[in-house]
Amino acid sequence: MTAHPAGGRSAHRRPARSRPRRARGLAGWLFVLPALAFYAVFVLRPVTLTFQYSLYDWNGIGASTWVGLANYGKVFTEPDLFDSLVNAFQLIVFFSAVPVVLGLAIAATIRRIAASRLALVARTVLFLPQVIPLVAAGIAWSWLLASTGVVNQLLTLVGLGGVTRAWLGDFATALPAVGMIGAWVLLGLCTLLLLAGMSKIDPALYEAARLDGAGPWREFVSITVPSLRQEIAVCVTVTVIAALASFDIIYIATQGGPGNTTMVPGLQIFYLAFSEREVGTASALAMVLMLLVIACALPIQWFAKDGNK
Amino acid sequence: MARRVRPGRSGAALMIALGTLAAACAAPGSNSPQPQATGASPMSAAPACGSAPITMNGYFETGFPLPKALTAEFTKQHPNVTWNIREDQFAVITQNAPRVLADNPPDLMRLPQVSELVKDNLLKNLDSYAAAFGWDKWPASQLEQLRLGQGGRPRGEGSLYALGLNMSMTGLFYNTKLAAQIGMSTPPTTLAELDQALEKAKKAGITPILQFNGGATGGLAFPLQNLMASYGPTAPINDWIFQKPGATIDTPSNLQAVQHLEKWIKAGYFQKDVNAVDYATMMSRFIDGQGLFMFNGDWESGNLDKQMAGGVGFSLMPPAQQGGKVAAMSAPLTFGIAANAKNADCAAFFLNWVATDKRAREIGVEIGGSRPVGPADAYMPDVSSDTVTASTLAAGADIAKDDGAMDFIANATGAIYAKSWTPNLQKLVAGQQTPEGLLKAVQSDYAGQLEGN
Numbered sequence: 001m002t003a004h005p006a007g008g009r010s011a012h013r014r015p016a017r018s019r020p021r022r023a024r025g026l027a028g029w030l031f032v033l034p035a036l037a038f039y040a041v042f043v044l045r046p047v048t049l050t051f052q053y054s055l056y057d058w059n060g061i062g063a064s065t066w067v068g069l070a071n072y073g074k075v076f077t078e079p080d081l082f083d084s085l086v087n088a089f090q091l092i093v094f095f096s097a098v099p100v101v102l103g104l105a106i107a108a109t110i111r112r113i114a115a116s117r118l119a120l121v122a123r124t125v126l127f128l129p130q131v132i133p134l135v136a137a138g139i140a141w142s143w144l145l146a147s148t149g150v151v152n153q154l155l156t157l158v159g160l161g162g163v164t165r166a167w168l169g170d171f172a173t174a175l176p177a178v179g180m181i182g183a184w185v186l187l188g189l190c191t192l193l194l195l196a197g198m199s200k201i202d203p204a205l206y207e208a209a210r211l212d213g214a215g216p217w218r219e220f221v222s223i224t225v226p227s228l229r230q231e232i233a234v235c236v237t238v239t240v241i242a243a244l245a246s247f248d249i250i251y252i253a254t255q256g257g258p259g260n261t262t263m264v265p266g267l268q269i270f271y272l273a274f275s276e277r278e279v280g281t282a283s284a285l286a287m288v289l290m291l292l293v294i295a296c297a298l299p300i301q302w303f304a305k306d307g308n309k
Numbered sequence: 310m311a312r313r314v315r316p317g318r319s320g321a322a323l324m325i326a327l328g329t330l331a332a333a334c335a336a337p338g339s340n341s342p343q344p345q346a347t348g349a350s351p352m353s354a355a356p357a358c359g360s361a362p363i364t365m366n367g368y369f370e371t372g373f374p375l376p377k378a379l380t381a382e383f384t385k386q387h388p389n390v391t392w393n394i395r396e397d398q399f400a401v402i403t404q405n406a407p408r409v410l411a412d413n414p415p416d417l418m419r420l421p422q423v424s425e426l427v428k429d430n431l432l433k434n435l436d437s438y439a440a441a442f443g444w445d446k447w448p449a450s451q452l453e454q455l456r457l458g459q460g461g462r463p464r465g466e467g468s469l470y471a472l473g474l475n476m477s478m479t480g481l482f483y484n485t486k487l488a489a490q491i492g493m494s495t496p497p498t499t500l501a502e503l504d505q506a507l508e509k510a511k512k513a514g515i516t517p518i519l520q521f522n523g524g525a526t527g528g529l530a531f532p533l534q535n536l537m538a539s540y541g542p543t544a545p546i547n548d549w550i551f552q553k554p555g556a557t558i559d560t561p562s563n564l565q566a567v568q569h570l571e572k573w574i575k576a577g578y579f580q581k582d583v584n585a586v587d588y589a590t591m592m593s594r595f596i597d598g599q600g601l602f603m604f605n606g607d608w609e610s611g612n613l614d615k616q617m618a619g620g621v622g623f624s625l626m627p628p629a630q631q632g633g634k635v636a637a638m639s640a641p642l643t644f645g646i647a648a649n650a651k652n653a654d655c656a657a658f659f660l661n662w663v664a665t666d667k668r669a670r671e672i673g674v675e676i677g678g679s680r681p682v683g684p685a686d687a688y689m690p691d692v693s694s695d696t697v698t699a700s701t702l703a704a705g706a707d708i709a710k711d712d713g714a715m716d717f718i719a720n721a722t723g724a725i726y727a728k729s730w731t732p733n734l735q736k737l738v739a740g741q742q743t744p745e746g747l748l749k750a751v752q753s754d755y756a757g758q759l760e761g762n
Contacts, residue, residue: 171736258732258736259742276723
């Protein structure tokens, strides 16, 4: 909730004076109550419980032992757990940077041909991955990336048979490969958001720029990108969170393998809680992940707002 | 337009929020009802299902038709018993087992590794049933893996907590057509002969071994454990799996086994993409005739007889020396009764019926493909001798003779497979782990997991 101009506020207050304040406040609370109840039960309570669990050594069933912050110590000292956090940050490159940069380029291109039927087709095709469940995307891509899959067939066809491999089973390529699946899924979302943002830009700006002799590149850098600051911030926020909290694509495509090269916190939490039955450590990692997501998302939000002034 | 919430109001919001959170105050686990440890008390008569209508709650594994076939036949013979069956993938059962057993106790349930379930008092102690039905007179090897000491450790001795619907067994399946191509008319009888066959296949452009090792399922544990049993005795391996004090997997003969496996990897005997191959892919490639050998279990016998009729053979892993003892991973298809199950007596009666009823044993072989459990002299259904099912059943007898049954090294603890064997075997394939390092890493994970439980 941001501050509002004083004039707007007083204009808002005036009609309220005729009614008792108390009743008005109560009615407001009644309207908020259902949402608040859901928020408390499904967000606040789980977060608090997770924090509580993270302070115990507990197998999910039997008695628990208070261990203080020892589980948090484990998160940062056990290489398996810490490496999963590092992997999540590497995924940001694929889940965020690729879709946003590529999305900008594609959106700019589509805008230039906005009137043609091709633009509609391109928009639909690019957005389609968003509609497909992530699990289905994961399965389809694990077929495409298999050693006999389409990707390798195409590579062989163009004479690159030497680089073919089981992309998801190779230590060097597994993480970039799952990253590309994420990029494919998120590209459509970013493109559509950016395209919507572009339609709000005043065409007069472009016209003026053109009169001043600006080319398409200059228009893009000086008008399009700065005007899209907020949309870009939304794209980056959504995709960074998707990278840090990734689970489905990786669970389907590699299950964290080979040799933990694609292990991410979401998957690690799941394994810790349900196969190793270390609910305390899993909860601690979950809390760390939540704080990391907030720590990454807040500056982006702040950056977007700053530009708005 | 958003309006600023005044402090007094946000205080009320905080109260509401805190009220919802109040439930979170007690230490976790302290509020969940603790099942009573079930001790064994002698029974006056063998339990049965009675004659009143009774609905049994079952929790079975998806994709394995045997339990449902057995329950259907049971209802045919005992019409007062009907079944309410829930099915899940084995991985899901593994993850859900403790909570399901505690919150919604099934009468009969397909069980994952049982140590931790026994530790938490979630499973019924079956000792009194064993005495009443005479299960303790069956060959000891059928029950050994399901016996547990106080608090779930060690396994292999103590009270009985589960029973097998049958005993499955693993070994080497081979494609007879491809075997003929390299002049292999009978399966190898020593490890050296197996090595020669693998080399010949490789030279002939045939993939020597089809195996899975992708995702969280390190299937190279199959050949590895077979190699361990070729190089050394099975008892220390079982001790390790059973969590006996002081047991270690890092032994000289196991090191030879890992080194041998590494030799196979470096010689290119597995597919190049083995780290990306899952179980289903391995099966479809084998059925498609893409490789000579496959390390797998007799749960596939029936399936392979159908899909490659006459084209597949089975052999136990050959010992290192001619005439040495044979060994195999052999484990019961584990079913147990929840500690708080409503119809425990009927469930125990069903388990006994599976092992002793003639028709049930036939179903066990026809549909399950594995050896039924039960008394040593029990009825053994006839199987056509040219099928792979016949070979796997016969191999089961050889294993019993040499006392060569081992549990699976992946069953040592609940997490050892996904979190330790699998990543380390995948690293071995990629050349990022040494045989010495692999055994040390697994042993250290194992010790850590035992400490944590």
